[in-house]
Amino acid sequence: MTGGVSRSGPLPDGTVDVAVVGGGVVGAAVARELAGREHDGRALSVALVEARPDVGDGTSKANTAILHTGFDATPGTLESRLVRRGYELLGGYAERAGIPVERTGALLVAWTGEELAALPALADKAVKNGYRQCEIVGADEVYGLVPALGPGALGGLTVPGESIICPWTTTLAFATEALARGAGVLLNTRVEGVQRDGGEETVLLTNRGPLRARWVVNAAGLGSDAVDRLFGHERFTVTPRRGELLVFDKMARPLANRIVLPVPSSRGKGVLISPTIYGNVMLGPTAEDLRDRADTSTSEEGFAFLVDKGLALMPELLKEEVTASYAGLRAATEHGDYQVHLDGAERYLVLGGIRSTGLTSSMALAEHAAGLLAEAGLVTSVRDELPEPPRMPNIGEAFPRPYMCDDLIAGDPAYGTVVCFCERVTAGEIRDALASPLPPADIDGLRRRTRAMMGRCQGFFCGAEVGRRLAPVPDSVEESR
Amino acid sequence: MNLTTDVAVVGGGPSGLTAAAGLAAAGLRVLVLDREREAGGIPRHSDHTGYGLRDLRTVMTGPAYARLLANRALEAGALVRTSAMVTGWAGEHALDVTTPEGRLRVDARAVVLATGARERPRTARMVPGDRPAGVLTTGQLQNVVHLHHGKVGTRAVIVGAELVSWSAALTLRTAGCRTVLMTSEHDRAESYAAFSVPGRAVLRVPVATATRVVRINGRDTVESVEIEDLRTGERRTVPCDTVVFTGGWIPDHELARAAGLAMDPGSRSPVVDNALATSRPGVFAVGNLVHPVDTADVAALDGRHVVRHVLAYLGGTPTGAEAIPLRAGAPFRWVSPGLVRPGAGAPPRRRILLWPDEHRAVARVMVTQDGREIARRTLPWPVSPGRVFRVPSSLLSGADPHGGPITVSLA
Ligand SMILES: Cc1cc2nc3c(=O)[nH]c(=O)nc-3n(C[C@H](O)[C@H](O)[C@H](O)COP(=O)(O)OP(=O)(O)OC[C@H]3O[C@@H](n4cnc5c(N)ncnc54)[C@H](O)[C@@H]3O)c2cc1C
Ligand SMILES: Cc1cc2nc3c(=O)[nH]c(=O)nc-3n(C[C@H](O)[C@H](O)[C@H](O)COP(=O)(O)OP(=O)(O)OC[C@H]3O[C@@H](n4cnc5c(N)ncnc54)[C@H](O)[C@@H]3O)c2cc1C
Numbered sequence: 096m097t098g099g100v101s102r103s104g105p106l107p108d109g110t111v112d113v114a115v116v117g118g119g120v121v122g123a124a125v126a127r128e129l130a131g132r133e134h135d136g137r138a139l140s141v142a143l144v145e146a147r148p149d150v151g152d153g154t155s156k157a158n159t160a161i162l163h164t165g166f167d168a169t170p171g172t173l174e175s176r177l178v179r180r181g182y183e184l185l186g187g188y189a190e191r192a193g194i195p196v197e198r199t200g201a202l203l204v205a206w207t208g209e210e211l212a213a214l215p216a217l218a219d220k221a222v223k224n225g226y227r228q229c230e231i232v233g234a235d236e237v238y239g240l241v242p243a244l245g246p247g248a249l250g251g252l253t254v255p256g257e258s259i260i261c262p263w264t265t266t267l268a269f270a271t272e273a274l275a276r277g278a279g280v281l282l283n284t285r286v287e288g289v290q291r292d293g294g295e296e297t298v299l300l301t302n303r304g305p306l307r308a309r310w311v312v313n314a315a316g317l318g319s320d321a322v323d324r325l326f327g328h329e330r331f332t333v334t335p336r337r338g339e340l341l342v343f344d345k346m347a348r349p350l351a352n353r354i355v356l357p358v359p360s361s362r363g364k365g366v367l368i369s370p371t372i373y374g375n376v377m378l379g380p381t382a383e384d385l386r387d388r389a390d391t392s393t394s395e396e397g398f399a400f401l402v403d404k405g406l407a408l409m410p411e412l413l414k415e416e417v418t419a420s421y422a423g424l425r426a427a428t429e430h431g432d433y434q435v436h437l438d439g440a441e442r443y444l445v446l447g448g449i450r451s452t453g454l455t456s457s458m459a460l461a462e463h464a465a466g467l468l469a470e471a472g473l474v475t476s477v478r479d480e481l482p483e484p485p486r487m488p489n490i491g492e493a494f495p496r497p498y499m500c501d502d503l504i505a506g507d508p509a510y511g512t513v514v515c516f517c518e519r520v521t522a523g524e525i526r527d528a529l530a531s532p533l534p535p536a537d538i539d540g541l542r543r544r545t546r547a548m549m550g551r552c553q554g555f556f557c558g559a560e561v562g563r564r565l566a567p568v569p570d571s572v573e574e575s576r
Numbered sequence: 577m578n579l580t581t582d583v584a585v586v587g588g589g590p591s592g593l594t595a596a597a598g599l600a601a602a603g604l605r606v607l608v609l610d611r612e613r614e615a616g617g618i619p620r621h622s623d624h625t626g627y628g629l630r631d632l633r634t635v636m637t638g639p640a641y642a643r644l645l646a647n648r649a650l651e652a653g654a655l656v657r658t659s660a661m662v663t664g665w666a667g668e669h670a671l672d673v674t675t676p677e678g679r680l681r682v683d684a685r686a687v688v689l690a691t692g693a694r695e696r697p698r699t700a701r702m703v704p705g706d707r708p709a710g711v712l713t714t715g716q717l718q719n720v721v722h723l724h725h726g727k728v729g730t731r732a733v734i735v736g737a738e739l740v741s742w743s744a745a746l747t748l749r750t751a752g753c754r755t756v757l758m759t760s761e762h763d764r765a766e767s768y769a770a771f772s773v774p775g776r777a778v779l780r781v782p783v784a785t786a787t788r789v790v791r792i793n794g795r796d797t798v799e800s801v802e803i804e805d806l807r808t809g810e811r812r813t814v815p816c817d818t819v820v821f822t823g824g825w826i827p828d829h830e831l832a833r834a835a836g837l838a839m840d841p842g843s844r845s846p847v848v849d850n851a852l853a854t855s856r857p858g859v860f861a862v863g864n865l866v867h868p869v870d871t872a873d874v875a876a877l878d879g880r881h882v883v884r885h886v887l888a889y890l891g892g893t894p895t896g897a898e899a900i901p902l903r904a905g906a907p908f909r910w911v912s913p914g915l916v917r918p919g920a921g922a923p924p925r926r927r928i929l930l931w932p933d934e935h936r937a938v939a940r941v942m943v944t945q946d947g948r949e950i951a952r953r954t955l956p957w958p959v960s961p962g963r964v965f966r967v968p969s970s971l972l973s974g975a976d977p978h979g980g981p982i983t984v985s986l987a
Binding site (some may be wrong): 248282389392393394395397398414416418419420421438498499501504505508509511512513516519538548551552553554555556558559560562563 | 612659661663674675676679694695696697698699700702704705706707708712713715716719720723724726775790795808826830833837841899
């Protein structure tokens, strides 16, 4: 089987060494990792199989985008270990691949006596999770760090290592590097059935026909339990836990220069305020269990709840315009930890139930997966002569973008032609995204690659122009600068 | 690349182009910077008649009006640079600009901000639900239809019933899309009877008043909207494939805020005085940036008005007396200008502009200062939300130049 991106038509013939089901951040990380390995002196052939028209189009695109230190994980869990390890791995990789990361740090704020009393235990827990930089601070210091906080903060805990990262670029970088390493990315390909013929191969039955694989890794996120059942297991059930978020105008960014966390409760991490890597401020998420695994709609109740919270946490924030709202679905299960199970005999591994930390732990999960597959007999080593990691286009606000770069514009006027004004996206960047190894399938995909149309006007000025560039009108005589 | 000029005008819409023409005619070096490929501002894609009445004393279509104003600025000797996006400030009167020819630093002696206003999109109005394609603003709709000859759906719901909403209905009709419903949160359609009655007759658009859109349904494309009757709380679903959010104006004030100019919390515009001067000496603001939103001719006349004051500033004339704050009382959300500077002359068109949040059939205007009523007059035009209410500035003539804030409200 050959590599490359395929969105339609019959699937390639032949058998791949590993099929990774699910092109979220976890699956993409696994595909990247395995495509860089060899077995018996031969490079592994890998296919990343994704039901949607793009990678990173599920939960991986709709989260709070924090690179977690893991300070508040449950000590001793697999999640705690992999978040800690993933934090280091992804932090380092981000630098090499040009994934924007800002080391903002976080401040956990106590608003009640009970929360204040919980801080020492949290600091201890952080140490148990291997994180030693937390410090308890008084109310004065809390307001010194985040002056815009509403009244009533009693104290806080600093977590200097918590950082923000671009979740979209992360998944794209993994998938792009997997491609460069020879993997195939099969989009619009949904796994609907599994055939085991008793031999060494598994046949994945998809809407685009069968795909034969020697090993299968299930990283299907919200669908990981369903795929697990196709392999005959009854181990866990995913309950989509919706998290709604409001994103505020860039004008709000000076209000929140670090992540403001609530004291976690049994219901989850609670509502936070965070700067985003694109220069905005985010408020959320909610936590609400749903039935429908595809329901990423937002709700009146969710908005009302967030507005209430926001008014208490940071009244000034609510005076700014909301430029986006969205909902992500956490793949929560009845268990307290990631659902990672290896079936050596079946040559099958599931990485499921990766609820609320999977962006951070993605690379560690991939490393862990390689280790588990080795236990089951797929012993691999990292190939020599791997291509360099891709250099991803920067869409982070804290780093130079093409519209600011004289030398880039001098070499190519398209980088000086601003198309999306609010986000300052140039014609050059849109053109590059369309010509990239993994081009977008629609406006949303273009947005995740360039930020086009994700700004305050939502297309009032540029919507028509961006649309035209995405799908050029055949009889258009305009130059495509 | 560094450029110097006497006056930099940011935004080449009706207000900026008119200011540029006047300033260039007065002998100044004027540079207009506009980020679009062509100058003209919103009228470029507003392909219907109704432009030019007050400034040109004639009526023409938006695109014709845009071309005419651009030509006048050029003929007067202004330089007009398009595809030139002002990204920030490089000094008190200096701008950073991105163009296909490279980055520019423009050093000016005075700056006129004329960046206009836009409609609040769905996100800013916090309408929940699915997030399918087919949800737009009038601005995007008209760009798609008039500038790009693109397609829209077949059944639209228009949110809002202001003048611009009827403009959206016209565009939809041109594009072969039927408007199945127009909604207004007000008890009666906001727009002027003069337009809405024949408008309704011609376009046959049903208007649901006291109604808000509470949800959008449809995963990939719009399938319906859910609306609520604000009087009864009753909800129903309206099938459609297109939703156009109209009105809900917010000025394009990012540069103004980046400069740290004093801002008006009601309009979110930079605060200006009767000379259209902002809180930074030598920086002026005109057009819909300071009154979101009035008609294009009124914006253009701001541009004409500011010329004299820019010249005075550059000539070293002191600004004059301490300005008195002008405040919007009920039922108004904002008033423009927000400062009255004694000795600076009348505001543009000798009018104070106010934005009402409620309808009133009879407009009994009341002006007070320091608890004292200084004027009261009944004006012969109604107060309707969604359009600017204009009050003659002569009503302020009784104000004490050394007194406190002046409030304009309805009795
Ligand atoms: C509100 C919210 C906030 C969060 N905040 C953070 C945070 O700050 N930091 C952090 O590290 N993590 C955070 N997370 C968690 C993180 O987003 C997830 O853990 C991570 O995205 C999971 O990645 P995944 O690849 O497992 O799943 P997904 O991204 O859901 O990918 C799974 C993919 O599998 C595909 N698929 C499913 N079934 C099939 C099938 N049968 N055939 C083919 N393909 C299939 C889906 O289409 C999907 O693309 C947050 C999550 C939410 C919801
Ligand atoms: C759909 C619709 C229909 C309308 N119909 C009518 C009508 O029939 N009659 C009527 O009189 N009025 C009408 N109006 C109102 C009219 O269009 C406006 O009043 C008028 O355009 C305002 O002019 P302006 O100069 O203030 O701003 P605009 O026309 O908005 O111009 C602002 C300019 O600034 C530029 N700009 C902004 N920021 C930057 C930056 N950072 N760098 C460079 N350039 C920048 C923009 O590109 C734009 O060209 C309508 C408006 C709309 C939206």
